């Protein structure tokens with residue numbers, strides 16, 4: 001399986017959870033040392049660390065080829081890599097802010113899913129693609145996250161479209177929608193009052209640890225979820241209820 005954003009707050013426990021099931025993990029990220037340390041600590045053998053800037057679309061086919069060659073196949077892609085640039089004042093949003101977030105969160109997500117989907121179709125064994133959206137796809141986001149939220153809304157629509165495209169090949173495509181989970185992304189530049197307000201609006205009464213998101217990803221990749229596709233799974237402690 002391939003996990004992007006693997007050294008991030010949620011990516012790390014996702015990689016660990018898959019390795020614990022016996023999967024061989026290709027951990028994709030930007031920091032070589034962090035990736036090597038992650039892979040060295042995973043259960044089992046045969047995991048690999050790959051440095052890539054996913055905003056560069058030319059990396060995608062190379063990643064998929066390496067997964068086929070070095071893992072022996074590609075059945076699961078979980079795409080977590082994303083960026084959030086908070087701009088409390090909407091008038092401070094620049095075109096570069098827009099492009100930076102949409103290029104990775106939505107555009108690269110599409111092309112990476114397509115590279116992986118193509119390989120899964122060719123292999124003819126079905127597959128699992130798990131994208132990452134956010135509660136912000138629904139709420140519009142908090143703490144200066146309008147542009148990010150728009151990219152995450154796109155991820156939901158994209159996931160549904162890919163589910164239709166790949167369904168006939170028994171490849172499921174679903175999205176995980178965290179509410180709030182402690183990570184660099186959540187906490188960087190976040191106004192403490194916004195943090196407290198989000199916590200207060202969460203019936204479970206606390207902000208998740210990233211490990212609490214990972215199990216849903218493993219479930220979606222498992223045979224137990226074989227008849228779920230095009231879904232957006234809300235993992236928000238009740239912050240959203242749908």
Ligand SMILES: NC(=O)c1ccc[n+]([C@@H]2O[C@H](COP(=O)([O-])OP(=O)(O)OC[C@H]3O[C@@H](n4cnc5c(N)ncnc54)[C@H](O)[C@@H]3O)[C@@H](O)[C@H]2O)c1
Pocket residue numbers: 004005006007008009010011028029030031052053054055079080081082083104132133134135177178179180181182183184185186
């Ligand atoms: N933490 C939350 O509260 C929360 C809430 C909703 C959704 N999410 C989503 O969950 C996913 C994981 O987020 P997280 O909280 O672990 O964030 P994080 O910032 O800890 O991890 C994001 C990862 O993406 C990687 N990345 C960034 N730019 C990249 C690029 N150009 N190429 C390759 N990798 C790149 C980073 O290196 C990092 O490892 C994201 O898709 C995020 O939008 C998180």
